[in-house]
Amino acid sequence: MTEKNKLSRRKFVALTGGALVTGGILAACGETATPATTTNAATSAAATTSAAATTAAPAATTSAAAVTTTAATTSAAVTTTAAATTSAAVTTTAAATTSGDFITSKSGFKGTLNYWVLGYTPGGTGSAFNKSSDSAVAAFSKANPDIKVEITGYAADNAGFAKIVNAVQAGSGVDVFRIPNDSLPPMIKQGAIAPIDDFLTAEDKTDILPNLFDLVKVDGKLYAWPLWVPPVAMYLNTDIFKEKGVDLPGMDWTYDQFVEIAKKLTFTRGGQKVYGYSALVDPGLVDTWPIIMSDGALPLDATNTKYTFNTPEGVSGLKKLVDLALVHKVTPPDFGTQKQDDILTAMKQKLQAMWSRPSGDAGTLKAAGLNFEIRPIPIGKSGKPISAGGVGLVSVTPNKDAAKQKAAMDLARYLTSPQVEKDVPGYYLAPGARKSVSVVDPYNKFTPIAATAWITPSLPAWTQIRTLIHPNLQNAIFGKITPEDALNKPASEINSLLAQK
Amino acid sequence: MADVALKKVKVSRQSPTQRLSGFFKKYGWSYVFVLPSLLVFAIFTLFPVLWAFVISFQDFRPRGGGGWVGFKNYTDAFTTQDGVFVQAIKNTVFYTLVTVTANIFIALTISSLIQPLSKYVKTFFRAAFYLPAVVSAVIIAVTWRWMFNTQWGFFNYLLGLVGAGPVRWLSDPDIALNSIILSTILTVPATGIVLFTAAMDSVPTDYYEAAALEGAGAVRKWWSITLPLIKSTTLYVVIFYTIASFEIFEKVYVMVPSGVGDSTQTIVTQIYQTVFQQFRYGVASAQAIVLFLLVASVSVLQFRFLKSDVEY
Numbered sequence: 001m002t003e004k005n006k007l008s009r010r011k012f013v014a015l016t017g018g019a020l021v022t023g024g025i026l027a028a029c030g031e032t033a034t035p036a037t038t039t040n041a042a043t044s045a046a047a048t049t050s051a052a053a054t055t056a057a058p059a060a061t062t063s064a065a066a067v068t069t070t071a072a073t074t075s076a077a078v079t080t081t082a083a084a085t086t087s088a089a090v091t092t093t094a095a096a097t098t099s100g101d102f103i104t105s106k107s108g109f110k111g112t113l114n115y116w117v118l119g120y121t122p123g124g125t126g127s128a129f130n131k132s133s134d135s136a137v138a139a140f141s142k143a144n145p146d147i148k149v150e151i152t153g154y155a156a157d158n159a160g161f162a163k164i165v166n167a168v169q170a171g172s173g174v175d176v177f178r179i180p181n182d183s184l185p186p187m188i189k190q191g192a193i194a195p196i197d198d199f200l201t202a203e204d205k206t207d208i209l210p211n212l213f214d215l216v217k218v219d220g221k222l223y224a225w226p227l228w229v230p231p232v233a234m235y236l237n238t239d240i241f242k243e244k245g246v247d248l249p250g251m252d253w254t255y256d257q258f259v260e261i262a263k264k265l266t267f268t269r270g271g272q273k274v275y276g277y278s279a280l281v282d283p284g285l286v287d288t289w290p291i292i293m294s295d296g297a298l299p300l301d302a303t304n305t306k307y308t309f310n311t312p313e314g315v316s317g318l319k320k321l322v323d324l325a326l327v328h329k330v331t332p333p334d335f336g337t338q339k340q341d342d343i344l345t346a347m348k349q350k351l352q353a354m355w356s357r358p359s360g361d362a363g364t365l366k367a368a369g370l371n372f373e374i375r376p377i378p379i380g381k382s383g384k385p386i387s388a389g390g391v392g393l394v395s396v397t398p399n400k401d402a403a404k405q406k407a408a409m410d411l412a413r414y415l416t417s418p419q420v421e422k423d424v425p426g427y428y429l430a431p432g433a434r435k436s437v438s439v440v441d442p443y444n445k446f447t448p449i450a451a452t453a454w455i456t457p458s459l460p461a462w463t464q465i466r467t468l469i470h471p472n473l474q475n476a477i478f479g480k481i482t483p484e485d486a487l488n489k490p491a492s493e494i495n496s497l498l499a500q501k
Numbered sequence: 502m503a504d505v506a507l508k509k510v511k512v513s514r515q516s517p518t519q520r521l522s523g524f525f526k527k528y529g530w531s532y533v534f535v536l537p538s539l540l541v542f543a544i545f546t547l548f549p550v551l552w553a554f555v556i557s558f559q560d561f562r563p564r565g566g567g568g569w570v571g572f573k574n575y576t577d578a579f580t581t582q583d584g585v586f587v588q589a590i591k592n593t594v595f596y597t598l599v600t601v602t603a604n605i606f607i608a609l610t611i612s613s614l615i616q617p618l619s620k621y622v623k624t625f626f627r628a629a630f631y632l633p634a635v636v637s638a639v640i641i642a643v644t645w646r647w648m649f650n651t652q653w654g655f656f657n658y659l660l661g662l663v664g665a666g667p668v669r670w671l672s673d674p675d676i677a678l679n680s681i682i683l684s685t686i687l688t689v690p691a692t693g694i695v696l697f698t699a700a701m702d703s704v705p706t707d708y709y710e711a712a713a714l715e716g717a718g719a720v721r722k723w724w725s726i727t728l729p730l731i732k733s734t735t736l737y738v739v740i741f742y743t744i745a746s747f748e749i750f751e752k753v754y755v756m757v758p759s760g761v762g763d764s765t766q767t768i769v770t771q772i773y774q775t776v777f778q779q780f781r782y783g784v785a786s787a788q789a790i791v792l793f794l795l796v797a798s799v800s801v802l803q804f805r806f807l808k809s810d811v812e813y
Contacts, residue, residue, distance in 0.1 A: 162777040333651040
């Protein structure tokens, strides 16, 4: 055999590799393929999600709801249909579930459910999230001995949300999970969430605040059990107020009063600097946004189709936040890049006087023995109190095993019920999403604040939009760009995202 | 002569099937032995890479759907978020240039200082320097984050002793990337030290003895004998550190989880953000392919300029 005609190993490997790459390129350059057919019913429903979620109807604010929300208007058009289609299911489910008994699962499922909890730290003892979740799950398991529930925790920041979203989208290891409303739409779009309509009783429908349903409704179907509305409020470290002889502000305090207090509470104690104010600035959080909105600006218009943070009111609001760091110098030097642990430690060690934060950490600070009070976010030029927050939800992933699906829904329903608060007093770490839920101190202090909260919109593009806004807010806080530039820079890209159907 | 010509004609008439059969007859067992390893490589490396390449031309969705979009993901990769990916490439190239240069210099210097020592002392130092390499990168990053803390960090404590500072190591956009680079440089380049000391040990002592007879000093011997003779190891170490630097992620992710504007964005943190926080799988795959092309190009250049034909 001559060398010329011999098929060498090198040639063989090269030919195989070449064939693979050529195949890839040919496939890529081919005509637009028809999207793969999905067998999942939820997926087909979700295919039209973005259009439904971004097509807005005029605002239909409901007085019974404890929130003023632009997102509540997103699917008003489909409300009637949803009510009509769910009524049959409601009758069936209501018959299957004893009225008032939220804890007993009649699913017949025997096995393990995986429950992912926001803010839960495995083995952690000091966190309010840990105690409430552990106790609630223990109560459910006691009432349903055949069902074992395993808890997995994830952090309340952008990285944590990425972790849960990807675990859910991967389709394994998560049966029930807690999530804020603005992180839910991409998962619904992917068909990774099971609709709850067939498991919702008539009592649930009248008990849960109706405009919260609007936040989880896509194409007429409901995709989550609303749990609570944790609004951002101001935590006051009262021992520092006493130490400096500063009176606690009233419920209607203004931004100027806030600045004056923050200045008085920024001082040096035994070589250690105490700061008047700080908050987390993270793409997954809106803890500083109420200050930006205090002059009357909202991030998006009422129909969620236009970016409106770059109005004069938004610019002056951001300037208020920026001035705290650059002009009044009442924030720690790392303001803008701090982690939650940094601020929690500073609060516990009485090195920080005020912190704008949702209600969830109130229990943690109380458990740590900290003396604190809650106040609304200071009022700006708008003359009205404003807060911000997402709605805490409990969702369920789709499961082909009907018994397991029912068991997961039963667990989700129990975890968002008034009964769980009776079984585990202090379970609710924020004002509840049901009219029948009453929360205990210190979370009840957030109830009036929830009524003023702007709720993050349930839009598929929201996770991307907040990532576009975030670095610009940081750069303004660092003094690298003006507040006006910071809010104008992402405008065109955000508007084009909002325009996509 | 006629016989030879006849033979050639016979061979050239072999069909492709016969040639393939002959190939497997000769090399078949070799491939059987490497098959398990090849399969693992194909499933866990080759297939994901090729799939990422395909996805980079699609509007991909994990649970089905998504069509072909041509080169749209590639243009989106560079234009989205006000072109932050370009900033990420610049940051990564800067990080790579500084840290690879510093790591090679430090590894070479430490190895050269260890090399003349006795066998046992040398082993002790090798082990000591390699110790940080077995510690989790996340733990190292958390420790650095603490040391860089503006209010109670170690560095500002030291600066405070001489009345300087405080410096906003991880919250000033003009400093943050440099702080991350500093943390990389000050973490001993363990792999480089181990490889360089091994390479230096293998240089025949005859050369050093001959050079000593000619009156060469320690520096001259190092420059004219050691460095040229460990060139192939240097090439490997440079490529190793270059690839690792281009893929910098966990340090940035742990030290500045919320970012510092866009000043600490690197290629992989940007890919992570695109895929795991924005769920744009196609754009993220396009960015990953760009990273692959960048690393491959730089590696080819390094091979071209650092290739060694020295044998001893």
